Amino acid sequence: MPETKVSVIVNGTVHSVAVPPMKRLLDVLREDLLLTGTKEGCGEGECGACSVILDGQLVNSCLVPAKQADGSNIQTIEGSGLHAIQQAFAEAGAAQCGICTPGMIMAASALLCRHPHPTAEEIREGLAGNICRCTGYQKIFDAVEAVSRRNA
Ligand code: FES
Ligand code: FES
Numbered sequence: 440m441p442e443t444k445v446s447v448i449v450n451g452t453v454h455s456v457a458v459p460p461m462k463r464l465l466d467v468l469r470e471d472l473l474l475t476g477t478k479e480g481c482g483e484g485e486c487g488a489c490s491v492i493l494d495g496q497l498v499n500s501c502l503v504p505a506k507q508a509d510g511s512n513i514q515t516i517e518g519s520g521l522h523a524i525q526q527a528f529a530e531a532g533a534a535q536c537g538i539c540t541p542g543m544i545m546a547a548s549a550l551l552c553r554h555p556h557p558t559a560e561e562i563r564e565g566l567a568g569n570i571c572r573c574t575g576y577q578k579i580f581d582a583v584e585a586v587s588r589r590n591a
Contacts, residue, residue, distance in 0.1 A: 440524045445509045450518035451475065459477045465500040467508075468515060475514035476541050480570070481519050490542035491515050497549040499568070500541035514548075516541035521548055524586055531582035546589030547583045555590045556585070 442457040449472060456471045468474045468491070477500060480488030486501040491500045492514040514520075524547050527533070536538040543566060550557055550565030557565060560586050571579060 443479060443506045443509075445505050447505075447508055447510070448512045450513075453484065456505075460504075462505045463501055464493075464503040464508050464513075465484040466496075467476075467505040468513075469501060474515050474517050476529070478538050480538060480542075480543055487537070487546060489538055490545040490569065492545055492549055494498045495552075497568075514545070516528070516544060524548055524551070524582070527582040527585040527589075528579070531578045531585060533574060533578040533580055533582040539569060539573075541572040543571065543579055547579075547586070551560065551586060551590070556587050559584075570587070 440460050444455060445458050445467070446453065446455045449468070454472055456467055458467060464478060465477060468477050477491055478488040479501060480486035482501050484499045487499065488499055489500040492499055493503065493508060494511050521544055526545050528540065528544065546566050546569050550562065554561050562580050566579065
């Protein structure tokens with residue numbers, strides 16, 4: 440099958456890559472752009488480990504064909520503006536194995552963009568698409584709440 444040229448802006452930098460028709464955005468990020476901070480968990484849209492922000496929307500990059508992302512603006516865990524959330528995760532002990540952590544931070548970033556001071560319910564909803572097998576979630580919620588308090 441012929442490859443398709445895809446151009447995306449990732450973390451402020453323009454990239455053009457030739458991809459097979461059904462190559463996933465997740466694989467383009469990791470394999471073509473060497474941005475391996477975005478993780479693969481389930482590969483089926485269930486765990487949120489592969490979350491990135493695409494044109495302002497949180498998406499599971501394992502479900503996005505790269506050609507569908509052509510012309511879009513993408514933020515990954517390697518992008519800027521995430522330091523406060525990363526710091527709060529570190530301070531709260533909200534990362535253990537770390538597989539879920541980049542996706543959690545992207546989901547937290549999208550949430551805090553929409554709601555700088557989210558309620559507990561909004562935090563639960565904002566992270567509902569992200570599965571963590573290690574932390575029991577409370578420390579992750581605590582980290583997001585800590586960022587919210589610092590936004591005050
Ligand atoms: S790897 Fe994409 S949702 Fe699990
Ligand atoms: S820290 Fe291991 S899955 Fe969340």
